[in-house]
Amino acid sequence: MPELPEVETVVRGLQPHVEGRLVTHARRSKLLRALPSRGKVARGLAQRRLDRLWRRGKYLLGDLDDGRTLLVHLGMSGQLVLEPLETGPRRHMHLALRFEGLEAELRFYDPRRFGRVALGGIDELAEWTGLGSLGLEPLEHDAGEIATAIRSRSKRLKALLLEGTAVAGAGNIYADESLFRAGLHPLRVASSLTRREAVCLAGELQGVLREAISGGGSTIGDYVRHDGRRGGFQEEHLVYGRAGRPCPRCGRKIRRLEVAGRGTHICTRCQRAPRKS
DNA sequence: ATGATTTCCTGTAGGC
DNA sequence: TGCCTACAGGAAATCA
Numbered sequence: 610m611p612e613l614p615e616v617e618t619v620v621r622g623l624q625p626h627v628e629g630r631l632v633t634h635a636r637r638s639k640l641l642r643a644l645p646s647r648g649k650v651a652r653g654l655a656q657r658r659l660d661r662l663w664r665r666g667k668y669l670l671g672d673l674d675d676g677r678t679l680l681v682h683l684g685m686s687g688q689l690v691l692e693p694l695e696t697g698p699r700r701h702m703h704l705a706l707r708f709e710g711l712e713a714e715l716r717f718y719d720p721r722r723f724g725r726v727a728l729g730g731i732d733e734l735a736e737w738t739g740l741g742s743l744g745l746e747p748l749e750h751d752a753g754e755i756a757t758a759i760r761s762r763s764k765r766l767k768a769l770l771l772e773g774t775a776v777a778g779a780g781n782i783y784a785d786e787s788l789f790r791a792g793l794h795p796l797r798v799a800s801s802l803t804r805r806e807a808v809c810l811a812g813e814l815q816g817v818l819r820e821a822i823s824g825g826g827s828t829i830g831d832y833v834r835h836d837g838r839r840g841g842f843q844e845e846h847l848v849y850g851r852a853g854r855p856c857p858r859c860g861r862k863i864r865r866l867e868v869a870g871r872g873t874h875i876c877t878r879c880q881r882a883p884r885k886s
Numbered sequence: 887a888t889g890a891t892t893t894c895c896t897g898t899a900g901g902c
Numbered sequence: 903t904g905c906c907t908a909c910a911g912g913a914a915a916t917c918a
Contacts, residue, residue, distance in 0.1 A: 610911065642894095642914095667912080685911055686896080701896090721895045723912060739913060764889080771912080781911070830897085830910080870891075871911065 684723030
């Protein structure tokens with residue numbers, strides 16, 4: 610699933626091709642979950658220049674020359690790819706943008722339709738989506754600050770990381786991977802962490818996110834880079850999707866449990882359960 | 887308000 | 903081989 614490293618990989622891949630270019634045509638499918646919903650997204654994009662492409666958490670953002678911003682969330686199965694104009698679109702294309710002087714089209718595919726698109730001022734986007742309640746950007750703050758934000762919350766670690774309101778960008782993969790690396794159980798309550806544990810978790814989260822970006826992200830399901838290539842970091846996962854296989858640290862069988870409604874992968878020896886629940 | 891649960895979706899995996 | 907069902911999960915909506 611696309612999480613911070615996957616979105617960052619797509620942003621970096623697209624930047625040199627589309628930044629500074631004028632959008633000549635835009636069209637969207639009626640199935641796309643878009644805001645505003647009255648079909649104004651495509652019209653609002655046409656004849657606007659895309660000044661800057663950036664990322665916040667898992668949201669991909671494109672600043673237009675009229676002060677508005679295009680927001681794209683890839684959801685579960687979203688792909689944002691540049692494809693040659695002569696290549697016909699595949700199934701499940703929900704948004705297509707053409708740029709002046711570019712022989713390729715930026716296409717948003719999303720079979721499961723969990724993705725979202727919005728066009729508005731940054732304040733409107735913050736109001737319409739989770740963008741406004743995102744926590745710290747993990748690679749733009751030091752581990753100490755992130756640790757403080759984590760320790761100020763009373764949720765279970767897994768739920769807190771998935772919510773993204775203390776620290777943004779982790780989804781199921783990187784939540785499990787960072788918790789394993791830090792040796793912390795996903796059911797631990799964030800506010801119960803020692804300072805040392807919280808700093809460790811913050812540091813491991815930053816580490817795994819940076820490594821995943823270097824690896825071009827993790828391709829588990831549908832995620833691909835802007836050019837259709839798969840990511841490579843799935844090969845480096847230590848626990849995610851590895852239930853039944855040996856823990857790379859101690860050899861015990863990795864277990865899969867459910868936390869916060871999500872499949873959660875842990876080593877019960879390396880990640881000690883809290884006293885209660 | 888806060889936290890927990892449900893909902894939206896369809897491709898894929900597994901069972902028979 | 904092919905049909906069928908269960909399952910996966912990010913974030914918004916809904917519930918308690």
